Amino acid sequence: MADPLLQITGLNAHYNDFQALYGVDMHLDEGEVLAIIGSNGAGKTTLMRSISGLIANGATQLQYQGQPIGSLRADQVAGLGIALVPEGRQLFPSLSVEENLLIGGRLGRKGPWSLQTVFDLFPVLEERRTVPSTSLSGGQQQMVAIGRALMANPVLILFDEISLGLAPVVIKSIYNALPNIVGEGMSAMIVEQDISKALSISKRVYCLQEGRVSLEGASQGISRESISHAYFGIK
């Protein structure tokens, strides 16, 4: 069995003044799609920010391709091939749609994704390529955010709550596009509040509850009951 792509050991991450994660252990194998579920405040976004380097942690608490990355800066982590689709999209308002995509690809990593293939995936973006990115609808902005991360041709892509604030029909169309992304052999971690969506697309799932892992298992076989217990912390 090959070593995991991402190995998290005893992660104690802090968010501003308080501790958000307590001794979290997780792993993600190459080519795997992992789902992270949990209620608000469970620590999911802190986990994403820790992996992508926006929050600094102990060096060996996070290992990627066998190397300790816990204390690296976010720009260094990006150079290693980890891309984040941030919570709330967080596009650059001063940049157009196309410029947001271009800046996502500025590291020039080789791979299947380019401006044209992103436009093929989300044709509506090509129509509105010169428009300021934040004047798009929520769903379209989410497409830009995903496209921006794809442009980096990452080895591991992190999705932080991409369905937040979007209408159900929009969420559906975005999730329909996801297999195109993760089907190419890219590893992915998906943070979601929508449990059924998260389970439908992933191979394994972790549940976080108040900063700790409360459940781990294969997405297909897991029972609703054990999920509710893990989600809400009921023994």
Added chain:
Amino acid sequence: MRVTRTSQAAKVAALLGALLLIVLIVAPWWAGRADLRLMGEIFLYLALASLWNLMAGYAGLVSVGQQAYVGFGGYMLFALTIFAGFSPVVAIVGAGVLGALISVPVALLIFRLRGAYFAIGTWVIAEVFRLSFAQISALGGGSGSSLPVKIVRSMADGRAAREALSYWLALGVTVCVIAVIYLFLRSRQGLALTAIRDNELAASSLGIDIWRTKFVVYVVTSALTAMVGALIYLQKLRISPDAAFSVNDWTAFVIFIVVIGGIGTIEGPIIGTLIFFALRETLADLGTVYLMVLGVVAILVMLRAPKGVWGLIRARFGLELFPLSFHVKRTLNKKGT
């Protein structure tokens, strides 16, 4: 348990402060002429520094243009004594009132700017004052004028009495300034100010009128600065636009005092003034190098110890000499539990 503001250190400091004040009041009898002048200068710089600190450290209004009011106060002293015939002491108060009046339209203009742009705006205002006063030939135009001898003589009989009076005025104004600042910060307005300093958004959501609070602080500070300016030029006896509105003398030194002493505390300017004068008496011969050293020290303090010398002392020992923050104290009930 009860909530209280005083502490052991504050009580001791109050006692020592009262003793120190008595010693300072009788200084004309134990200090020499030069020492008396130096102490007067120290008091006036302390007053200027405390006022700048109130604006910048508490209200978040960083001004590099307070020299506008120092100069304005000085010129008003000359104008009120020479043209309106007021006695110098009355003219000093008058300078304060006029300073308050003129600060209102100034505030209305420059409050449209924020942050560092506000700071430069205050500098522009000071330049406008300087250039304008340089145009007034009745007050000496660009080369300035001297205070007529008879006005100086009218203050008191004999040089010793005049110098004592100048000294007491300086001491009195400084004690008043610090008292006003301390009482203001203890009041509800002051609490509002501290809230604004700590988190403006939260403060305004609590219903605190930020604009009005800052406006009041600006007007009061400017008025008192003008009074100090009047007193400074009563002692100097000669005024000119370049000196009266000098950025170096009235802003650079003041900023360095407050930054090195500890911005945002009442004790900070006191410590800063003492350090500044200690440095000046030892390094003064070096002129420009002295200023460069001050600049380097101020930068280092800002980068490494942003709360200044007093901030370091406070963090290390938990001291507060001017009781402002609230503590919770355990009290024993009758049974001693």
Added chain:
Amino acid sequence: MDWVNAIVQGTLLGGLYALFAAGLSLIFGVMRLVNIAHGDLIIFSAYLGLTVVMATGLHPLLALIIVVPAMAAIGYALQRGILNHTLGDDLLPPLLVTFGLSVILQNGLLEVYTADPQKMDAGVLETASFPIGDLQLGVLPVLTFGVAIAVIAGLQWVFYRTAMGRAFRAVSDNQDIAQLMGLNRRHIFALAMAMALAVTAVAGILLGIRTSFDPSVGGGRLIFGFEAVIIGGLGNLWGTLAGGVILGVAQTIGAKIDPGWQILAGHIAFLIILAIRPQGLFPRISG
């Protein structure tokens, strides 16, 4: 005709003021930093040019070849070494540190060069002029105005048509997320400062050819640049050019009324704009 001449001269003067302001505007746009030492850095560039000219005998305009890269390098080091550490939510540290820098620069220049006014000699360029209609236009002012336009056009091109410009705008929008794109913000900020000081170098050399200067005049240049930025509106470089022109025209008209009124007239024009249109004429971002 005299008034038309005054307006034309004021407009050309505005080009120099726009050059003072461009660097200030750039830095504020990218990192919300206002550099109180900006004016003193302009004067420092002028002294650097003077030293190069005295050492090599080059024409002052050729001295640009040395001074511009030198100031860019100084800008990079200054930002990375000191100013990056002041950035954050608190507005006091950058303000007070750059103020300290201003005092250090002024007094350092005083120590090295004394308070004697200096001026660079550009030879025939300084007095050459050519007629347009009834007016005589000086070659140097026209050249300065042309340089201002070229510099602003160049900065606009960098900001809106290059990858580096995209990086500047992204970092200015959202520092955290910009890092996710692999952007090292400490490096990006330092690059922005390097560019700003390169522009400052140009402004300093042109100033040093045009008038005499001494270590104490930096504050005045900062104020002119600041007034041009505020009149023109934040975040708009072409607006800054307009602001510079308005300031220059106000000053020359004031000087025509009474020579002692030149600078005061400029301040008054600034205060009027502040009173009736505080956001400036063509604002793009808020303070």
